[in-house]
Amino acid sequence: MSKVPKLLAESLFGLMLLMGAGGGIYLNNQAAVQQAQSNEYAQAVAADSSTSMAVKIAMVMGHYYESSNRHIGTPYVDKVGKGQPLTVCNGVTGAGVTAGKYYSPRDCYELERARYIQTEAAVAPMLRYWSSYDPFVQATFIDFGWNKPLASFKTSTMRAKANAGDLLGACAENPRWNKGTVQGVQVVLPGLQIRGDSNGELCAEWRVPS
Template structure:
C-alpha cells in the first residue's frame, strides 16, 4: 500500500500531465486529476519555463504538506514549528513574512520560487551525483532543504549516504526525520511522519524520466 496520500498523488499526476512529461507511473482517479489540474497553484508551477521539473515537483509537494493544496494568504503563527515562527503561503517563514499583510497566490509563488531556486543551487553544490537523479528524487532533497534547512542537510546521514553512492539508503533516511520540538521536547509529529514516509517512497520508487 502506498504511503503517498491520495491527494498528493493526484496533484503530482496533474502536474506531470500539465508539463507534458512522460512516465505514467502514477495512477489516480481521472475526475480527481481534472480537478487538480484546475488548481491555480499547480497551473502556475507547471507554466513557469524558468524552473526545473525537480523544483516544480517539490513546490507541489510542499503545497500539499504545508497547506493541503489550499492557498493561505494571511500570516499565522506555526505553533508546532521551532520557535513558533510567523508563517504564510506554503511554509514560508523569515523576513518576507509581515504580520497583518495578505499574500496573493501569485506573490506566494514568487517568494517560494526564489527560495526553491536557492535550494536547487545548494543541492547541486552538496550532492555529488545530483545530475544522475530523477526529478522525483531531486524533489525530495529539495523538500528536505525547504522543511529542515541546509544546516541539517549538510550534517545528515542522508547526505553522507547519497555522496557515497547509496541513493537508496539516502532515500530511506526520509522517514527518520519525523520529530519536532513541542514545549521543549523532541516529539514525533504526525505531519512530519507522513511527509517522511511519503518522501521515502517517492524518492525510492517514483520516476519521471
C-alpha cells in the first residue's frame, strides 16, 4: 500500500498533467484531471517557466503537507512549531510575514517561490550526485530543506548516504525525521510521520515519466 496520501498523489499527478509530463498518461486518471482543473496553486506552479521541475514538485508537496491544499492567508501563531513562529500560507515564517495582513494566493505564491528557490540553491551543492537525480528525488531533498534546518541536513545520515552513492538508503532516512518540539519535549508528530513516510516513497519510487 502506498504511503503517499491520496490527495497528494492526485495533486502531483495533476501537476504532471498541467506540465505535459508523461505524454498525457494521466488523462485517464479522472482524479488527476479534477486536481489539474481545480487546484489553483498547482496551476500557478505549473505556469511558472522560471523554476525547475524539482521546485515545482516540492511546492505542490508543501502545499499538501503544510495546509492540506487549503489557502491560508491570515498569519497565525504556530503553537506546534519550535519557537511558535508567526506563520502564513504553506508554512512561511520570518521576513515578509506581518501580523494582521491578509495574504492573497498570489502573495503566498511569491513568498514561497523565492524561498523554495533559495532552498534548492542551498541543498543542491551539498549533494554530490544532484544533477543525476530525478526531479522527484530532488524535490524530496528540497522539501527536507524547507521543513528542517539546513544545518540538520548538512550533518544528517541522509546526506552522508546520498553522497556515498546509496540513494535508496538516503531515501529510507526520511521516516526517521518525525519528531517536533512540544512544550520543550521531542515527540513524534503525526503530520511529520506522514511527511517522512510519504517522502521516503516519493524519493525511492516516484519518477517523472519520460
